[in-house]
Amino acid sequence: MNPLIPDPGLLFWMVLSFGVVFFLLAKFGFPVITKAINERKEFIEMSLLSAKEANERLASIQAEGEKLLADAKAKQKDIIADAMQEKQRIVQAAQEEAQTSADQMIEEARQSIQAEKERALQDVRKEVASLALDIAEKVIGERMKDDATQRKTIEQLIDKL
């Protein structure tokens, strides 16, 4: 037998069965499979894309949150600094006020002390003058002719003392 000469019987069956197999598989087999594979591929691609988007969104949200936090911190710092300044200003103002009121009180006290002192001095002087007169009257034993003149003299004497 010559292997290079095709056998008609086998050729007949081969054409028939290959044709039938090709028809069956091309109609009901491979298109279903490739369609499912392509659909899955698209599905995976879509899922990857949406996952990427979600990641990006998450990242932007995170950045936003960090920005908010930083802003809040800066604001807090500002507020604290302002408050410190305000506090210092208030303390200073209070100190100044206290100082002035204290000065004023001291001044008033000094003035009233001065006045009191002068009044007391005058009282003392009066008392001393009348005491001196009384003493002088008793010493001399007679009533002075002119009270006023005597008094003047005594006052002069006291001043000299």
Next chain:
Amino acid sequence: MRAIIIYIICALGFAAPIRAEELNVSKLIFEHLGDSYEWHIAKGLAIPLPCILIGEEGVDVFMSDKLEHGATYKGYHIAEEGDYEGKIVNAAGERPFDISITKNVLELFIVCILLCSVVLGLARWYKKNGFKKAPGGFVGMMEAVINFIDKDVAKESIGHGYEKFSPYLMTVFLFILTSNLLGLIPIFPGGANLTGNIAVTLTCAVSAFIAINCFAPKGYYKSIFWPDVPIFLKAPIPILPTIEFIGVFTKPFSLTVRLFANIMAGHIIILALTSVVFVTAKMGAGMCASMTAVSVLFCIFMNCLELLVAFIQAYVFTILTANFIGLAHDE
């Protein structure tokens, strides 16, 4: 196929000292490479297959065991010699139209049934599970193969409009691969020399010829019969058109011969290596033992190589067909 031969020859081999000289290795190999009306499993054990003969007197259908040992049935017998050696002929020595279910035809049916059940089973899996479930195991493996042919062979080689051709390429790839692999299994469901038979590869190549030429755009035919070359190459004597026209037929012809020759050569080498055991049987025990070891080692090596060749030839046939289709659609 090898096991069958081994079994046959083992039976002979038990009587080796007496009968070894009767062993005709080339006859044995060519018997295997050809076809037979029964499926030989071991000595004395063969599956008879139906013979279907369309002669002048009408259609005759009977089992092949009616013709065993040169018997004549309904005027038909198996020719012992001549042009139709081993074939059924009528009393006058002429061939009827013989569409018997021979060993190769049965193997062809087994391959077709296997292919249909696997691929249609896969299709049902995808219909049932939709595309949101990832396949595993066998389905996953087949998906990888189908996807490879679809994307890396068809899409890569043909480009735009490849979807029309990819079912054909997948069919032809899986058909050749299954036939090649079944041919390597030496016991019953495999063992026939299907892709090493020119009728089978010729049919595959003719289908490739149809796929290449019958769906090509107008530019393809123009490039064959009126190519874009200086006028003297095509006008008085059509030199280039002739070359191009011959090329249209040499492409599928090369596909036919390449596949056929590769697979047949593989089978011949493995059978020859197996025969070494029995040829050396009469040369004494030491020679036979050492040559048997060599033969077995080489057979293992050749089988591994053939496994590789089974894939490579299926791939080569498919990718070349895809490339030819791609070239036809290039314009």
